[in-house]
Amino acid sequence: MKNYILAAVLLGLATTVKAQQEISYEVSFPNAVHHEAEVSMTIPNVPANVPLKVRFARSSPGRYATHEFGKNAYNLKAFDANGKPLALKQPAGDVFEIAKPSAKVKITYTIFGNWIDGTYSGFDETHAHMNTPAVFAFPIGMDKRARTIKFSYAGKAGWKVATQLKPLGNGIYYAKDFQYFMDSPIEISNYKAASFEVKSADGKTQTVHLMAHSEDDEMTIFNYTNMLKKMVEEQKAVFGEMPIFDYGHYYFLHCVHPSYAGDGMEHRNSTVIVQRTPKIAGYESSLLGTFAHEFFHAWNVERLRPKTLEPFNFTQSNISDELWIAEGFTQYYGNLTLKRAGFRDLENITRVFSGLVNAVSNMPGAKNFSPVQASRYAVFADAGVAVDQMNKQNIFTSYYTYGAAVALALDLRLRTDFKLSLDDYMKALWKAYGKTEIAYTISDLEKTLASLTKNPSFAQQFFKNFVYATKKEDYAALLLKAGLVLQKENPGKAFNGMGRLEEREGKMLVPATLVGSPAYIAGLDLNDIILKADGNDIKSAKDFESLTAKHKPGETIEVVYSRKGEERTTKLTFAENPSLTLLPIENTGATLTAEMKAFRTKWLESAVK
Ligand SMILES: [Zn+2]
Structure with a gap:
């Protein structure tokens, strides 16, 4: 009993210490119409006598190149626990330093975002679409600390939060550490939701949610969720079991509008899918490709x-x-x-x-x-x-x-x-x-x-x-x-290796040329202007294509072109068109054997038992 009490006291102590370490954010959207959000970050227990460095991210999980997220942050200020301003230095564009921090530091700033995809952020009257690294500054050297985040969006009709972050109630969400926080995108909008259940390997029921911010009706979302379930079951069959989702939930955060950037970005218990169709309805099948790719990442990656x-x-x-x-x-x-x-x-x-x-x-x-x-x-x-x-x-x-x-x-x-x-x-x-x-x-x-x-x-x-x-x-x-036959798509047909000439202000421009292709070997390069080929004026992409079609691989023609205003002549030797096509053997006049059919069925038909 005594030990039990001691343990409970220690446990209580541990939680308090942890809570004191927690970095807490607050976000509001008073100027969403002009794509701004206001963010504050409070850091307790700041180590004394060392400068506190705060920065913005340069990369985002699932994206491998750099993205300078700090470029959209401004009005950054720092305050102590009494609201007194603290002096700030800016040693790099996206790094801020407080030489003499107080024990508790509050940082506030404005962030701009008007790019709806899986990497950046967008704020407007319909939603706050946040990729965490694009929005939230963080202190350097405190990655183990938990984070809480509170969203304020009073007056925004129908807005609700969708995120893999753990809800603590009262509009507050929780991440156990920096990595989990940065991996958790957030969509706040008047989305429509539907869900289905899947069993995890340990027999527990888990829920997969579709949160769709689109112009669709409830029935479309419901039906689409049924399609997703079928895809999910097929993927489960590949691995033999579902992953165990943290807190028992997985979320598709789906934004649909032709003005958006378009993207799919996987995370541990959610994925952001941004698509450029007017609606889901009528585009269900084509939109599924991104869903299938991103959900497979729940296992693979x-x-x-x-x-x-x-x-x-x-x-x-x-x-x-x-x-x-x-x-x-x-x-x-x-x-x-x-x-x-x-x-x-x-x-x-x-x-x-x-x-x-x-x-x-x-x-x-x-x-x-x-x-x-x-x-x-x-x-x-x-x-x-x-x-x-x-x-x-x-x-x-x-x-x-x-x-x-x-x-x-x-x-x-x-x-x-x-x-x-x-x-x-x-x-x-x-x-x-x-x-x-x-x-x-x-x-x-x-x-x-x-x-x-x-x-x-x-x-x-x-x-x-x-x-x-x-x-x-x-x-x-x-x-x-x-029973799939791979063969040349255009056997015996000439190939110039140039792709389609690009027409600009009535001139026919060479697109980027590929190493080893006839155009590349002829010395043609990006933006050269084709004037004549084989003695004929070239006035359209079609002119050059029909001229190519008249020749055989191995034949050579003269090409007159202009580069930096200087007229030049070169010789281009056609190759054979290398393009391949794949056809079911039964479409080629040959027979699909029973063996081929069995192979194909095992490979391409449902693996759900
Ligand atoms: Zn991927």
Whole structure:
């Protein structure tokens, strides 16, 4: 009994100490019409005799490039417990320093936001849409401290809060530490909500919510939630079980309007989905793609997580070798699970696969750089902003596409050679690193593949060739197992490698040219103006296309063009059009064998038992 009381006293003490450490925010929106929010942050127990540094984030979870969130903050002031102003220095654009802080410091500032996506923020009369790193300053060196946040939005008709933060009541929400806080986006609006239940592995009931800020009626939201449930069940079948969501809930924070930026951004127990259609109604099927991708992240990335992203660094870009699996495999499964759930047909999924194979077979980025290198380039490519021209088209193939192509290859290899599937691999990874939340390295991924297949040399070769290097699987042979025929889309047709000429002020401009293509070899470059080709005036993109169609691969023509006002002449030799197409074998006049049909069914049909 005595011990019990002592324990209770100590426990009480611990909670009080914790509460005293808690950083508390208050947010209000008196000038939402001009896209401003007012934020205050109170920091108790500030260490004495050391300067207090407060800063804004430069990156955001799920985004790998830097974003200067401090640029939208102004009127920043600091006060002590009695409301007396404290002197501030600004050692960097987004860093503020109080040389002699008081024990309790309050910081206030205005933040501007008018960009609705998963990375930035937007305030207007209809909602406060907040990606946490884009809105909230934080003190340096206090990452372990819990946070509370109070929202004030009196007078905003119908506004309610939607967030994965834990509700404490009275409009106050809680995050156990800095990382959880920054990972928790917030949408306050007059949204409509519907939900469904899923069982977690430990038998508990969890709720998945759709909070839709859109111009739709309740019935649309309800019906759409049923579609989401079907997709979720199909994804659960891949991993064998649901993740355990903190506090038992998962939230889709959905904003729909043509004026928005459009995005999907995954978080641990929620995802922000911003779409640019007028409504959900009438666009249900096409909107599902982002939902399927983002929900798959609840396993792959949020819990099955690369070591390189742990802990997430909010002051710089976050480089990762593993985005080919974190994003690419997610991309593959987003599409595959929509097919399995019956929301995509064979023609559609075949087009998706042919897009993947085309990209990795024909894009210079995939020919010359490995999936690991493509992943590392995310710090410049992932919504990164550049004012100068980049050579992206020649050095980068998106890790979404590239990684999805690796997933396709591995899935087909496992099915063909081991009577296994990528689902088995995802289950094995989930068991080892996802459910346990042990952050993985690429060598962990290889080890799991070795033990799953009981063939370490296969695993070693696969990673050596297709992950660390630029080799490509024999997609044609593998796809044929499922009765899908990969062939040249335009065999024997000439190809100039220029893409479509861009018309500007009556002039025909060359778009960025790809390494190794006929136009690139001919020395043509971005914004050269094509004047004549093969003796004919070029007055439209179509002129050049029909001229190309009249020639055969290997034939050479003369091209007259202008660069910086100087007229030049070059020779362009046509290649064969490299574009590939993928067709169900039954559409080519050949027979779909029983074996192919069984392979295809097992791969592409529902895995829900
Ligand atoms: Zn993603």
